[in-house]
Amino acid sequence: MKEHSITRRRFVAGTLATGAAAAAPAAAEAAKRKRKHKPRPTGSVRRADVVIVGAGFAGLTAARDIRSAGHSVIVLESRKRVGGRVWNHDLGGGVISERGGTFVGPTQDRLMALAGALGVKTFDTYDTGDNVYYNGSNRMTFSDTGPLGSAPPDPTTAAETAAVVAQLDQMSQSVPVDAPWEASSAANWESYTLDRWVKENSASPNFQALVPLATRPIFGAEPRELSLLFTLFYIASSGNEQHQGTFERNFDTRGGAQQSRFVGGSQTIALQIAARLGSRVVLGSPVRRIVQGPRGITAHSDKVTVKAKRAIVAIPPALAGRISYEPLLPFQRDQLTQRYSQGTLTKVAAVYDRPFWRAAGLNGQAIDTGGPVSATFDDSPPTASASRGPGIIFGFVGGDYARSYAAMSAGARKAAVLGQYAKFFGSDALKATSFFETFWSADEWSRGCPVGIPATGALLAYGPWLRQPIGRIHWAGTETSDYWNGYMDGAVRSGERSAREVLGEL
């Protein structure tokens, strides 16, 4: 990857263009045009050492760290709220359900440390009793204390599940989390979709039917939409500096990424940071244009223009690609953002008077090879018990199911979800007191969830450009993280890393 190191030095010399772009008549023409059309500041002009685009977990963490180091920040956020893909839904009476990112688990140290510093406490995800597995017409229950964890110990699939997960885990160990494109098999693995690799490396259609059941909640995607290299990177990423990542840690509750929840809801972390930042966070101000020159950055939003020494763009690559940059970014960065689409995920939740499934010996976790819901969790408040409500079950609708679900009427959608819940937990599941849905793909400022997904070949072609600063612009967001990419912990890590980069330059 010779392109890797060219940009920064060039910028210092006064141009951001790569050698190639500088020589290109097309680029030269564009640069000339840009010089003529100087953008005018929008609304008021504010100044800070660092302007941060996006008040999700990444941007807010970066802002907190930079301010702690004694420098000034302004965070520009498109939405009228902070938290990004993490969003509390207030059910009244102090009860919160999470519309987006919810859980925290082992090796997610940076998220835990941040929550601890802010005084946000965790509690165990309800995990007493059996999981439900629905395979077409058959329902079975099982304990997640077995060797397969949250994966079903179906006799027709168990051996292959264990073998394939072990093989993926083993392969992932050769993928460097900070540079997956440098894996020795990277080119070969980029030629496979996960779907194709699974079909080459397993025999049972029953097992193969389980794979999308994992990818729909974890990636918001079908196996055919995932590069094998990216999948292996994601597995490697599900750990930390001390503990190798594993695929199981992605889908397990006990000992995995769904092990714990935050008191007050996960968005509380973002709300706490934002409260301390006060007017340094500007809501409702999408950034449309970022201009950088030898002395600084100007970020133009719909509401305010910010002049700063450095910028951190803390939004997903697909959205970062929609900002106009002057001068143009190197083409490699732009082509990366063209190849990094947001997953397709809808979260649904039903609220009940009581968590009735608990008395029946069920933990509220179910998986279904059918749809629309692929996996459920007990999202009841920490105060809930078999006799005290409310009880909440949320479900993930992802990939093809998210697409067909969106085409249904509101009534049919609710009936389909509650019908599945009744299959899992009994007919009491039909008596929901409320039902709500969060269509992350229809959200203007996420355009999909839970994570950005590179097309086959994209990591190999442009991976280094995910994170490499370009002049005075630094990149954050969970998609740029080495560990726990795609999770809240990855967002926090990326915020910390980008803050370190910027602090080294101020």
Place this chain on the structure above:
Amino acid sequence: MKEHSITRRRFVAGTLATGAAAAAPAAAEAAKRKRKHKPRPTGSVRRADVVIVGAGFAGLTAARDIRSAGHSVIVLESRKRVGGRVWNHDLGGGVISERGGTFVGPTQDRLMALAGALGVKTFDTYDTGDNVYYNGSNRMTFSDTGPLGSAPPDPTTAAETAAVVAQLDQMSQSVPVDAPWEASSAANWESYTLDRWVKENSASPNFQALVPLATRPIFGAEPRELSLLFTLFYIASSGNEQHQGTFERNFDTRGGAQQSRFVGGSQTIALQIAARLGSRVVLGSPVRRIVQGPRGITAHSDKVTVKAKRAIVAIPPALAGRISYEPLLPFQRDQLTQRYSQGTLTKVAAVYDRPFWRAAGLNGQAIDTGGPVSATFDDSPPTASASRGPGIIFGFVGGDYARSYAAMSAGARKAAVLGQYAKFFGSDALKATSFFETFWSADEWSRGCPVGIPATGALLAYGPWLRQPIGRIHWAGTETSDYWNGYMDGAVRSGERSAREVLGEL
């Protein structure tokens, strides 16, 4: 694809949102915010029946047809020139070399008809004498009148080339050009990259090394970046209503897509249409925002605001996704644009006193499994002969080679290209009188060439949204064409089709 038909009816009823988006609190919040922030018109306000975004072959063809039918149009173009990915380079003295789309061939009827109507004449691409094939250290010459056409009749690869091309052609016959996602094997073919399929269906590494040599010029991509379904669609698309598409027609000169050229250069067609449209084409005015309401469209560009009854957005999906739409488009359309990246292609050209290769019995066409150039053509003016110059050889640098090429110094790039040309055509190739490069991926208003490429799974998930009108917005551009998708002919077809759609509504 139940999503296919929902939007239009909903829009008539006063909302553009899908059922899903309308029910989504996130979308509702966004809609509410939008109503408050009414965009102010930029610069002057003009009115027309139809506003067209993009003055490439698609947008200009649409404008011409709509105006011929007696309706008014305004075309907003980001660049200071028309033609899009088609661009003449004036070498002086009436000599033109093409920086972008160049050729026309059999079954490209709509481009031929348009050129004919405008009085733009064609001439044969120089194709007398032998082609050169360079395979690592071995050079061979061959005639393209053989059964493999422009593919090399290397004894180590010929049988497999013929068999694999025949198999791809046969498979492509079950792909409907107007709806490739409806092919009965679509889901299976979306699980394969072209690379994986080739490796499963061929044995010889020598043959496999030829495949990127085709995909780099044709798609600007490596085989690992291409969905098999999209590749088969592209093959099916390389024909017309009377003649089945074939892969050969993509890479052949004799009887294929490189058979003929336009007198005065291919951009002449765009320049002629634009001259007739006069001030109806506004250059240097990138459209940033399109607002549609029950009575019309408002398109906001940097230079002018246009109010119209209908809009045609005639730019690649990846660029169309960067415009802000109010109300938001259905999420399916947005996710499609996130999954449709522009290829990576650089075109290089060397100019010589004479087309010296002709006297040596060479036609100027060469292919090389090495790089940076994968394929060359004689781009000399129609007046050139063995004794009369200038002689021009252009070359395609695509996919991984375009990426590594961009990292080289200007001097190293020129030396590498001329060094290849010398291997192909002899040491006279080192004596270029000029050398120029066009980095399409670094071009702000193309962001890549020659065509948009859907990620694996994208056509199956969102294919219908490529072309389906959304309220008063219609879509054109070569990526939306059934036949000759990715070529100038596809652009013209898409312009004609979008004009018919709009005329049916005016």
